[in-house]
Amino acid sequence: MLLANAIYFKGIWATPFKMEDTEDGIFHPSPSETIMVPTMHHLSYMKAAEDPYLSCKWVELPFDGKQFSMILMLPGNGLDTNTLAERMSSSNGLHSIFKNGRRRNVRLGLPKFKLSSEMKLGPALMKLGVQDVFSERDSDLRGISNMPLFVSHALHKSEISIDERGGSAASATAVVMKMRSAFAPAMDVMDVIFNRPFLVYIIDIVNKVPLFAGRVSDPSKT
DSSP, X not given: OEEEEEEEEEEEBSSOOOGGGOEEEEEEEETTEEEEEEEEEEEEEEEEEEETTTTXXXXXXXXXXXXXXXXXXXXXXXXXXXXXXXXXXXXXXXXXXXXXXXXXXXXXXXXXXXXXXXXXXXHHHHHTTOOGGGOTTTOOOTTTOSSOOOOOEEEEEEEEEEOSSEEEEEEEEEEEOOOOSOOOOXXXXXXXXXXXXXXXXXXXXXXXXXXXXXEESOTTOO
C-alpha cells in the first residue's frame, strides 16, 4: 500500500531571461575544477545585496504575481555553502535578507540547473516518537484499512529546477505500506556571477517563509 502527499510549485519570472543571452559560461564545482555550463544573463534593476551578516552576495528574482520569489546566494571568498546554509537556518538569516536588500542595477550571470534529493524519514520519525506504525507487531492502522498493515519505509523526495522562463519545485512524501522593472539609469552596477556553488531558496514574500531550499554544487548534474 502506498500513501503519499505532494507539494508542487511552478512560477514564471516576472521578467523572463532572454534565451538569446544564454551562453556557455565557466563554473567551478571546486577550486581545482572548471566546467562549462549554459548560463543565463540579465542586466536589470532588482533587489540585491552584499550581506555583511551572512558574508555573501544575493539577488532576489520575483515570480509573476508578486507573492513568491527566488533568492540566490553566492558565498563570499573563503566561505562554503554549508556554513552559509547554517547561517541562513538561524533566526536572523531571513531577517537579514529582508532588512538589508535594496533595489539596484545588477549584472547577473546564472547557470540553468535542476536539483533532486531523496531522504529516508523512518529514523527521524522514530526519534520523534512515531514508532508503532513501523512495527509489524504493534502497528494499528484500522482507521484506514482492515488489513494488517504496517509502515516499512518512509521516503521524502524534492526537486527544484530553473530556466529562462521561470522555476519549478516539487516535494513529495511517500509511506510504503517575468523580474518586472527595467534597468535603471544609475552609475553603479553590481556584478553577481554564480560561477561556483551557491544556495537557492523559494520564498513566500507575503508570509516571509521559505518554501524550498537547495544547494547547487554542479549545474551540469541533474
